[in-house]
Amino acid sequence: RPALAGAPWRLAEADAALDEVPELRDHILAAIAEDAPANPADGGVIRRGYSAELDELRHLATHSRQIIAAIEARERQRTGIASLKVRFNNVFGFYIEISKANLHLAPPDYERKQTLVNAERFTTPELKELEAKVLDAEERALDLERTILATLRAEAAAAAPRVRATAAAVAEIDFYCALAETAVARRYVRPRFSETGEMKIVAGRHPVIEKLAEAEAGHFIPNDLYLDRGSHRMALITGPNMGGKSTYLRQAALIAVMAQMGSFVPATEAVLTVIDRVFTRIGASDNLARGRSTFMVEMTETAVILNSATERSLIVLDEIGRGTATYDGLALAWAVLEYIHDRIGAYTLFATHYHELTELAGRLDGVVNLHVSVKESGDQLIFLRRVEPGSADRSYGIEVARLAALPAEVIERAREILALHEKKEETVSEELEAPKRRRPAGPELQIRLFEPVGWQIAERIRQLDIDNLRPVEALQLLAELKEELGRR
Ligand SMILES: Nc1ncnc2c1ncn2[C@@H]1O[C@H](COP(=O)(O)OP(=O)(O)OP(=O)(O)O)[C@@H](O)[C@H]1O
Ligand SMILES: [Mg+2]
Incomplete structure (x- = not known):
């Protein structure tokens, strides 16, 4: 834009018409990831740091294994049970398993869930919450991205007339630049x-x-x-x-x-x-x-x-x-x-x-x-x-x-x-x-245009059998041809 300063009429008008729609631009820059995929259905369109909720969901979805391992390590330390395990199954979800021999070390906040021959399984409020979060974290992350994107799209759609006017101004500036560049080159x-x-x-x-x-x-x-x-x-x-x-x-x-x-x-x-x-x-x-x-x-x-x-x-x-x-x-x-x-x-x-x-x-x-x-x-x-x-x-x-x-x-x-x-x-x-x-x-x-003069006359002469032509006939013919030419 500095190059446009002081430009003559059409360019000055185009320059004046340049509306960068700053709030939309800033919003897009803040919300959309640098390496956003072409298809928003794949997720990863929204930039990290834009929504705390989205960041957490993503974290859960990708790091649930580490989170479980961390809880397991912490609980082993707290209870002193080296064989304590945090596990998952489809029926009970997340649970903590302690062998019968260590049962007396289970803290009071453990809720009993299932009893096996050699072990006892428990749950905690923390595990329950984690379970709810982790199980559909990925799905919810995608949902949330869609919502954010829809909001942004609506905002962009509302600004469309301004964006179009700017595009037209840019096109015009581009047009004159192209002409100028070509003219010099x-x-x-x-x-x-x-x-x-x-x-x-x-x-x-x-x-x-x-x-x-x-x-x-x-x-x-x-x-x-x-x-x-x-x-x-x-x-x-x-x-x-x-x-x-x-x-x-x-x-x-x-x-x-x-x-x-x-x-x-x-x-x-x-x-x-x-x-x-x-x-x-x-x-x-x-x-x-x-x-x-x-x-x-x-x-x-x-x-x-x-x-x-x-x-x-x-x-x-x-x-x-x-x-x-x-x-x-x-x-x-x-x-x-x-x-x-x-x-x-x-x-x-x-x-x-x-x-x-x-x-x-x-x-x-x-x-x-x-x-x-x-x-x-x-x-x-x-x-x-x-x-x-x-x-x-x-x-x-x-x-x-x-x-x-x-x-x-x-x-x-x-x-x-x-x-x-x-x-x-x-x-x-x-x-x-x-x-x-x-x-x-x-x-x-028209006839003269399409039949060059003398064409028919030439044809008649061509067909003459001179050897069998009597002088008087020849004279007669000459007279006829002359008359014919005269008519033309
Ligand atoms: N001034 C020029 N300098 C250099 N090359 C030229 C110039 N004018 C024409 N040519 C070359 O000659 C080719 C034939 O030119 P053009 O088609 O204008 O000929 P034309 O006289 O219209 O021929 P036709 O009678 O067959 O239609 C062009 O494709 C171009 O490459
Ligand atoms: Mg030609």
């Missing part, structure tokens, strides 16, 4: 908040990945982030698999949350703006039990974001649309980004493998492209994990798959198929000219 900085809506994170780090990287003797590559209310409202992040896109997204969201909860943040400088909520759509967590497929969950969450985010929100979307067919996914992602840009205006980070989306930066004034860099060296792929302006040129998905030790045959075949597809590829963006965007998506737009 991990070299966090104090964030500033801008009034202009500018966000600038210099050399930001992911607090968890950074620690994991250190544990594996690796090192974390810090990255910058700049967002504002103008031309940098949204950042589209492309780059290879394993490049660090998801990490970059999460680190931005974490830094925003940490700053707003009162923590220092993992960066060398951080200027943030107050945001109302952070929305994330990350990872593929399906919910089969609740009747939702992976893609359904993805879309449901995206719907929530689009329906609830404001221009003061931070939206983090990690590869939305990848849960379905490529063109559907691309079309959805494109439309979602446009919607956020035109209707919501929230700060948005969007990681994607759809390179077509990078064209949005040229079309929407608030979107910028970022990419995580990678270096190819021979057939090696080096992840630099540096986030830089501009879009990435390739996905390197197959290279990453190779690193993951897919069979060489699969990798080779994938390369072939990729090469084939890249030849055929048509960018969808051609079809999505800006003026059309505002129009409801009619059938025409």
